[in-house]
Each structure stands twice: as structure tokens, then as C-alpha cells.
Amino acid sequence: MTNPRERNQRMKSLFAGVNPDDLAKPAAPSVADADKRRVGSAAVKSMDRAFVSIEEENRRLHDQLLSSEVIVELDPERVIPSFVNDRLDIEGDRSFQAFVEGIKEAGQKLPILVRPLPDKPGHYQAAYGHRRLRACQILKRPVKAIVRALSDEELVKSQGIENSERLNLSFIEQALFALALKARGYSRELISEALGRKDGQKMAYISILTNAAALVPADLIRLIGPASAIGRPKWEKLGSLIKDGRLSPEQSNAVEGLVRSLEWEASDSDQRFGLVLDVLGRPVKSEPDITEIHVAGGHVIVARRSSAATKFAIPDDRIPGLSAWLVQRLPELVEEFQSTQRGGER
Known part of the structure; x- marks a missing residue:
């Protein structure tokens, strides 16, 4: 003032x-x-x-x-996603198609938040609004955005604004997001804020999330998708079937076969979780232990030993009569074995 x-x-x-003198004359x-x-x-x-x-x-x-922050229109192809994603398979979400149609008919109602890329003039990185961004990319129309200078930490916190209002972020999406932030060295307090959680359960819940995500390989989680109806207990059950967070070769083969099936193609994310849980919950058939027994004359007898049985392969054409002799002597051999076992117990 x-x-x-x-x-x-x-x-x-x-x-x-x-003239001041004129003004000074008395009247x-x-x-x-x-x-x-x-x-x-x-x-x-x-x-x-x-x-x-x-x-x-x-x-x-x-x-x-x-x-105030001015809303501008940007080329969506010049906007990249956040450096840490909090969503799995945006386009695989069945509600996303309806979301795209809504923007096509009524336009984009809310702007996204972006920050400029310092090393790439005219390009930006999204803090939140990834579904709106992807919809505009598909529709090939400008995306409405607020441009703000943000540090990495501020960008992560900005994602929390949207997460606090979002109702459909699944348990495993939260878990992967928290684990990715933890891997970048962010504190549990910041991770909690990024997930939109400011209540008393925040610290314990972050540990629950990161522990659950570490049980299941990230590639397998992405194959399954967000699985919105699947909560912590079932994800932890799936994790208990996987040793050290990595699939065994047998489990990998089983999952690969499942993914190629028509049943997988016809299933949504929740159903795919059930299919994976079922496949990994089956007893794994281990490969038999093969032993080659070299005998006189350069012949080889092969023994295939599994958890259920042991099978011998005798080349009858090379050692004629051996199979018949073993079959005849087998009762005596078994009795000798049992006698030896009893002697060892004394």
C-alpha cells in the first residue's frame, strides 16, 4: 500500500x-x-x-x-511415463476401453501433471494421469496438462495425490510400486505418502507390501496383471510356492505352457492368478536320476531312478539271458537285501 x-x-x-510562487501568493x-x-x-x-x-x-x-497454474495442451507422444510405475497393464484393464471412449465423446475433463525434461527441450514426464495420457495417445489428440518443475521426490509425492483418491489400485500394484521405490532408496515415510496413506497403519503396511512383492517374480506378476480381486493372503500363498522369489526350471516350463493355452487367452487377470496358483500348486514331476552301469564286454545297463520307482534297461540283444536270470534270482536278492537291513539294525 x-x-x-x-x-x-x-x-x-x-x-x-x-509556478510554485504563484500558488504561494495569498488570496x-x-x-x-x-x-x-x-x-x-x-x-x-x-x-x-x-x-x-x-x-x-x-x-x-x-x-x-x-x-495459478495454466493448463496447456501437449503432444502426448512427447510425454513419457513416471520413472516408477504404479499401474500394471493399463490397456489390459477392461474398464480402460470405456475410459477411452468417454474421453473421445466428452473430452478430457482433468489435466495431467507433468514436469519438463531438462535434457530434452519440449518433452515431459508424467507425474500422474497415466491413463488419461495413454487415452490421448490412442486417440491421437493433445493432452491437457499442468507443467510444473518437480524433483524426483516431489514427482513421487504427486503420484500419491492421485493414489489417495483412486479406489481401484490393486494390492499387488501397490506392492510393486512400494518395492520399486524402496529399491531406489526412498524412505518408508515417502513411500507411504506416495501411496496416499497418511494414517497410523502406514509404516507396517509398507513392510507388508514390499515383503509380498519380493515373494513373486516381477515378470510373473506382470503376466498375471493387477488381479484386483486378489488380496494379500492369496499373493503370499502364491509366493510360498516359489523358492527365493525365482521359479524353478520345471515351474517356468509349466507357466510357459499355461500362457500359450486357450484358457489363458480367455481369462481375465483374476482368473489368470487362479490358473497360475493351480499350476504351481501341483506336485512337480522331477526328472529321473539316470545312472549308467558299465559291465564286462563294454556293455551298459541304464538305471532310471525317480521318487516313485527305479527302472533298469538291459540290452537283451547284447547280453542275452541276463534279464531272465535277474528275474529268476530276484526273490533271493530281495531276501539277501532284507537280511542285510536287519543285520544293520542290530
């Missing part, structure tokens, strides 16, 4: 062409002059109030301009 001295200086500048007082002085004083006060009001209004507008 201007003070009286500044206003007086501005008023003086308005009458800079007037005979009169009633009319007194009335004029009273009117003039009121006019000056009125002007002062007007100046103050205008300056306050200018200052208010200036503050609004500084605090």
Missing part, C-alpha cells in the same frame, strides 16, 4: 507545470473559497481511496497469477 508521501509526490507530478479568504477547500479535501481523500483500492486489486491479481 502506498503511503501519503508517495501519493503527494505523484500528485505534484500532475501539476509540474504550475483574500471568502466563504466560497472555504467551501471549495472543503470540497477539494474530500475529492483528494476520495482519490487516495481509489488509488489504494486499485493497488490492492493489482496486488491481488498478481498473487493469483503467481499461484
Whole structure:
């Protein structure tokens, strides 16, 4: 707000062409002059109030301009996703197609938040609004955005604003997001804020999330998808079937066969979780242990030993009569074995 001295200086500048000596000459007082002085004083006060009001209004507008963020339209192909994703398979979500149609018909209602890429002028990185961004990319239309300079930590926190309002972020999406942030060295407090959690359970819940995500290979989780109806207990059950967070060769083969099946193609994410749980829950058929027994004459007898049985392969054409002899002697051999076992127990 201007003070009286500044206003007086501005008023003086308005009458800079007037001779001060002329103004200083005394004039005979009169009633009319007194009335004029009273009117003039009121006019000056009125002007002062007007100046103050205008300056306050200018200052208010200036503050609004500084605090407001202009929504701009960007080429969606020049916007990359956040460096840590909190969603699995946006396009695989069946509701996403309806979401795209909604934007096509009614337009984009809410802007996304992006930050400029310092090493790539004219390009940006999304903090939140990834579904809106992808929809605009598919529709090949500009995406409405707010551009804001953000540090990595501020970008992660901004994702939490959307996560706190989102109702359909699945358990495993939260878990993968938390584990990715933990791997980047972020604290549990920041991870909690990024997930939109500010209640008392935040610290313990972050540990639950990261532990669950570490049980199941990330590639397998992405194959399954968000599985919105699957909660912590079932994901932990699946994790208990996987040793050290890695599929065995037999498990990998079983999953690969499942993914190629028509049943997999016809299933949604929740159903795919059930299929994987069923496949990995079956007893794994281990490969038999093969032993080659070299005998006189350079012949080889092969023994295939599994958890259920041992089979011998005798080349009858090379050692004729051996199979028949073994079959005949087998009762004696078994009795000898049992006798040896009993002797060892004494």
C-alpha cells in the first residue's frame, strides 16, 4: 500500500507545470473559497481511496497469477511415463476401453501433471494421469496438462495425490510400486505418502507390501496383471510356492505352457492368478536320476531312478539271458537285501 508521501509526490507530478510562487501568493479568504477547500479535501481523500483500492486489486491479481497454474495442451507422444510405475497393464484393464471412449465423446475433463525434461527441450514426464495420457495417445489428440518443475521426490509425492483418491489400485500394484521405490532408496515415510496413506497403519503396511512383492517374480506378476480381486493372503500363498522369489526350471516350463493355452487367452487377470496358483500348486514331476552301469564286454545297463520307482534297461540283444536270470534270482536278492537291513539294525 502506498503511503501519503508517495501519493503527494505523484500528485505534484500532475501539476509540474504550475509556478510554485504563484500558488504561494495569498488570496483574500471568502466563504466560497472555504467551501471549495472543503470540497477539494474530500475529492483528494476520495482519490487516495481509489488509488489504494486499485493497488490492492493489482496486488491481488498478481498473487493469483503467481499461484495459478495454466493448463496447456501437449503432444502426448512427447510425454513419457513416471520413472516408477504404479499401474500394471493399463490397456489390459477392461474398464480402460470405456475410459477411452468417454474421453473421445466428452473430452478430457482433468489435466495431467507433468514436469519438463531438462535434457530434452519440449518433452515431459508424467507425474500422474497415466491413463488419461495413454487415452490421448490412442486417440491421437493433445493432452491437457499442468507443467510444473518437480524433483524426483516431489514427482513421487504427486503420484500419491492421485493414489489417495483412486479406489481401484490393486494390492499387488501397490506392492510393486512400494518395492520399486524402496529399491531406489526412498524412505518408508515417502513411500507411504506416495501411496496416499497418511494414517497410523502406514509404516507396517509398507513392510507388508514390499515383503509380498519380493515373494513373486516381477515378470510373473506382470503376466498375471493387477488381479484386483486378489488380496494379500492369496499373493503370499502364491509366493510360498516359489523358492527365493525365482521359479524353478520345471515351474517356468509349466507357466510357459499355461500362457500359450486357450484358457489363458480367455481369462481375465483374476482368473489368470487362479490358473497360475493351480499350476504351481501341483506336485512337480522331477526328472529321473539316470545312472549308467558299465559291465564286462563294454556293455551298459541304464538305471532310471525317480521318487516313485527305479527302472533298469538291459540290452537283451547284447547280453542275452541276463534279464531272465535277474528275474529268476530276484526273490533271493530281495531276501539277501532284507537280511542285510536287519543285520544293520542290530
